[in-house]
Amino acid sequence: MKVIDILHEKDVTISFEVFPPKTDDKYAQVEEAARKIAALAPSFMSVTYGAGGGTSQNTAAIAADIQNTTGTPVLAHLTCVSSTKDHVRRMIRVYKESGIENIMALRGDIPKEGRTVFDYNHASELIYDIKSQDASFCIGGACYPEGHVECERPSEDIAHLAEKVAAGCDFLTTQMFFDNNTLYNFLYRIREKGINVPVLPGIMPITNKRQVARSISLSGATIPQRFRMMVDRFGDDPAKMKQAGVIYATEQIIDLISNGVTHIHVYSMNKPDVAAGIMNSLSEILKS
Numbered sequence: 001m002k003v004i005d006i007l008h009e010k011d012v013t014i015s016f017e018v019f020p021p022k023t024d025d026k027y028a029q030v031e032e033a034a035r036k037i038a039a040l041a042p043s044f045m046s047v048t049y050g051a052g053g054g055t056s057q058n059t060a061a062i063a064a065d066i067q068n069t070t071g072t073p074v075l076a077h078l079t080c081v082s083s084t085k086d087h088v089r090r091m092i093r094v095y096k097e098s099g100i101e102n103i104m105a106l107r108g109d110i111p112k113e114g115r116t117v118f119d120y121n122h123a124s125e126l127i128y129d130i131k132s133q134d135a136s137f138c139i140g141g142a143c144y145p146e147g148h149v150e151c152e153r154p155s156e157d158i159a160h161l162a163e164k165v166a167a168g169c170d171f172l173t174t175q176m177f178f179d180n181n182t183l184y185n186f187l188y189r190i191r192e193k194g195i196n197v198p199v200l201p202g203i204m205p206i207t208n209k210r211q212v213a214r215s216i217s218l219s220g221a222t223i224p225q226r227f228r229m230m231v232d233r234f235g236d237d238p239a240k241m242k243q244a245g246v247i248y249a250t251e252q253i254i255d256l257i258s259n260g261v262t263h264i265h266v267y268s269m270n271k272p273d274v275a276a277g278i279m280n281s282l283s284e285i286l287k288s
C-alpha cells in the first residue's frame with residue numbers, strides 16, 4: 001500500500017525505521033529484529049540505504065522480506081550522490097519487482113574522501129528520475145527543521161525543499177529533533193511557502209549515552225537543557241538511560257499528536273524493545 005494513502009486513511013500513524021546489515025553475517029539478526037518490529041503493527045516501516053549504496057542489495061532484501069512475510073507496507077530508501085544512473089535505475093527496477101510501492105528518495109551524504117561519480121547532485125534529480133521511470137511510486141523526501149548542515153540560510157534550504165516537492169515528493173520526513181517547538185516553527189515556515197504535503201516528524205529515542213554525541217554530529221540537532229539533564233542523570237546506567245530515553249521520545253510523540261501532528265516516524269534503529277516501549281505507552285492513543 002502507498003504511504004500517502006495510509007496517511008490519508010488513518011487519523012494517527014506510527015511508523016518505524018530499520019537499517020540493513022553492513023555485512024551479510026548480520027543479515028539474519030536484522031531480519032529477526034525487523035520482523036519483531038513489524039509484529040507491533042506499525043502503519044508502515046522504512047528501510048534505510050547504506051551510505052554510498054554499498055549495502056543496496058540488503059536494503060532491497062530486508063524491505064521485500066518485511067512486506068512479503070508480515071504484510072507491513074514498506075518504504076525503501078534510495079540515495080543517489082555516490083551512484084551512477086545505471087545503478088539507480090537498476091535499484092528502482094528491483095524495488096518494483098519486489099512489490100515495493102514507496103521510495104524515500106535521498107541525495108545521501110557527500111563522501112568524506114570526495115566524489116567519484118557525478119550523475120546526480122540533488123535529491124530532486126533522483127525524484128525526477130524515479131517519476132519518469134515509473135510514475136506510480138509514492139515518493140518521500142527528507143527535510144530538516146533546523147536546516148540542512150550544508151545550507152547556511154534556513155530560507156534557502158526551504159526554497160530547495162519547495163523544488164524537491166515540486167519534483168514529485170508525496171510526503172516529507174524530518175531529521176530528528178529534540179524540542180517540538182523546532183518542528184512547529186518549521187511547519188509554520190514551510191506552509192507559508194506553499195509546501196503543503198504531509199510532514200512526518202522523525203523521532204529518535206536516545207537510549208544510550210554514546211548515541212547522544214553521534215546523533216548530534218550527524219544531524220546537527222539542538223539539545224535542549226531538559227534532555228541534557230536527563231543524559232547527565234541517567235547516562236552512566238544503561239537500563240535507566242534506556243527507560244528515560246523511551247519516555248522522552250514518547251512524550252515528544254504525545255505532544256505532537258496533541259498539537260495535531262499525527263503521523264509520526266520513529267527511528268527505532270533495529271531495536272524491537274524500544275519500539276515496543278513506545279507502542280505500549282500509546283496503546284489507547286492509537287485506537288481509532
Ligand SMILES: Cc1cc2nc3c(=O)[nH]c(=O)nc-3n(C[C@H](O)[C@H](O)[C@H](O)COP(=O)(O)OP(=O)(O)OC[C@H]3O[C@@H](n4cnc5c(N)ncnc54)[C@H](O)[C@@H]3O)c2cc1C
Nearest residue numbers: 048049051077106107108109122123142148151160173175
Ligand atoms: C528522513 C531521512 C532519511 C534519511 N535516510 C538516509 C538513508 O537511508 N541513507 C543515507 O545515506 N542517508 C540518509 N539520510 C541522510 C541524507 O542522505 C543526508 O542528510 C544528505 O546530506 C542530504 O540528503 P537530501 O536527500 O536531503 O538532499 P537534498 O534534498 O539534495 O539536499 C542536500 C543539500 O543540497 C541543497 N540543495 C538542494 N537542492 C539544491 C539546488 N537546486 N541548488 C543548490 N543546493 C541545493 C539543500 O539545501 C541541502 O543543503 C536521511 C535523512 C533524513 C532526514
